[in-house]
Amino acid sequence: MSDYVSLQGLTLTYGDTVAVPALDLEIAKGELICLLGPSGCGKTTTMRAIAGLLNPSSGTITIDGRDVTRVPPSRREVGLVFQSYALFPHLSVYDNVAFGLKMKKTPDLDARVKEGLATVGLSDFASRMPAELSGGQQQRVALARSLVMQPKVLLLDEPLSNLDARLRLEMRMELQRVQRETGVTMVFVTHDQAEALSLADRIIVMRGGRIEQQGSPEEIYNRPATGFVADFVGFETILPQEDGTALAWRPSAVELGSGPYEGRVQGVSFAGERRDYVLDTQFGQIKADVAAERPAHGIGETVAFDLPRERAVTLERAK
Numbered sequence: 001m002s003d004y005v006s007l008q009g010l011t012l013t014y015g016d017t018v019a020v021p022a023l024d025l026e027i028a029k030g031e032l033i034c035l036l037g038p039s040g041c042g043k044t045t046t047m048r049a050i051a052g053l054l055n056p057s058s059g060t061i062t063i064d065g066r067d068v069t070r071v072p073p074s075r076r077e078v079g080l081v082f083q084s085y086a087l088f089p090h091l092s093v094y095d096n097v098a099f100g101l102k103m104k105k106t107p108d109l110d111a112r113v114k115e116g117l118a119t120v121g122l123s124d125f126a127s128r129m130p131a132e133l134s135g136g137q138q139q140r141v142a143l144a145r146s147l148v149m150q151p152k153v154l155l156l157d158e159p160l161s162n163l164d165a166r167l168r169l170e171m172r173m174e175l176q177r178v179q180r181e182t183g184v185t186m187v188f189v190t191h192d193q194a195e196a197l198s199l200a201d202r203i204i205v206m207r208g209g210r211i212e213q214q215g216s217p218e219e220i221y222n223r224p225a226t227g228f229v230a231d232f233v234g235f236e237t238i239l240p241q242e243d244g245t246a247l248a249w250r251p252s253a254v255e256l257g258s259g260p261y262e263g264r265v266q267g268v269s270f271a272g273e274r275r276d277y278v279l280d281t282q283f284g285q286i287k288a289d290v291a292a293e294r295p296a297h298g299i300g301e302t303v304a305f306d307l308p309r310e311r312a313v314t315l316e317r318a319k
């Protein structure tokens with residue numbers, strides 16, 4: 001089913017400000033989609049509307065065939081995990097996970113809590129208090145707390161952004177595993193392209209409340225349609241063409257040391273296997289990175305370079 005969650009003509013406003021104009025989005029059952037985009041593009045606003053925390057000024061939201069547009073949050077069967085874990089500090093891990101089930105007077109509470117803790121790898125931590133857990137563990141508790149409610153959709157709003165880089169990587173894999181095992185439909189919000197590329201089945205790139213492009217991580221990474229998306233996934237050199245299209249190169253696609261053009265080295269930094277250069281050129285600033293074993297060029301040096309046509313991606317437009 002391709003329309004397990006369906007947003008149709010969803011318009012979301014704050015007073016006179018239209019944050020999201022007439023958004024259409026279909027999400028399949030069991031799909032993990034990432035809403036990706038810079039600050040202010042409407043990601044959180046869209047999530048809040050799916051959760052029922054914000055009433056749309058027009059449009060509809062259906063979940064599993066049911067129109068939930070006017071259904072209150074507690075009856076939408078939607079789970080939410082935010083970047084701040086918002087655990088109850090005075091309740092143990094077990095009781096935090098059990099909380100929602102208790103409110104609903106779920107009969108098989110104990111089994112569900114234990115299963116939820118096992119899913120996130122915290123079976124041995126049931127009696128701990130939140131303050132006795134690391135950030136990553138607290139975020140797992142928050143995840144378990146949502147999962148045990150068996151939501152139809154799990155919304156995750158930048159859930160990893162408070163974690164350090166290593167934990168973030170670990171939690172990404174953890175989230176993928178949880179999704180595989182539970183089959184829960186997930187909508188993940190992030191402004192981090194690497195996070196979206198590694199996690200998503202489908203990435204929705206948002207810009208000014210609209211969908212700029214959507215596709216698999218490979219499509220978004222390799223075939224960005226516009227300069228906006230290209231810039232987001234690491235194409236640093238974007239040159240508009242006369243026909244309105246544009247060509248885009250990643251720093252690794254720029255040929256340094258030979259070619260028809262010349263640039264002055266403005267900056268160079270060693271990045272392990274590669275060396276990153278910033279060149280001042282007739283096209284403006286150009287970033288290039290080359291294998292570190294190649295001869296290094298110093299600041300102020302004039303270096304020949306090429307922008308190979310075969311290594312460029314063609315964009316519909318430069319911006």
Ligand SMILES: Nc1ncnc2c1ncn2[C@@H]1O[C@H](COP(=O)(O)OP(=O)(O)OP(=O)(O)O)[C@@H](O)[C@H]1O
Nearest residue numbers: 014017019037038039040041042043044045046191
């Ligand atoms: N409570 C509010 N009142 C008025 N305008 C708001 C409010 N919340 C958000 N906005 C505006 O709505 C637009 C979308 O904001 P939103 O928070 O959805 O963006 P976002 O993509 O989630 O950004 P971030 O990554 O910073 O959270 C922005 O222009 C923002 O200024």
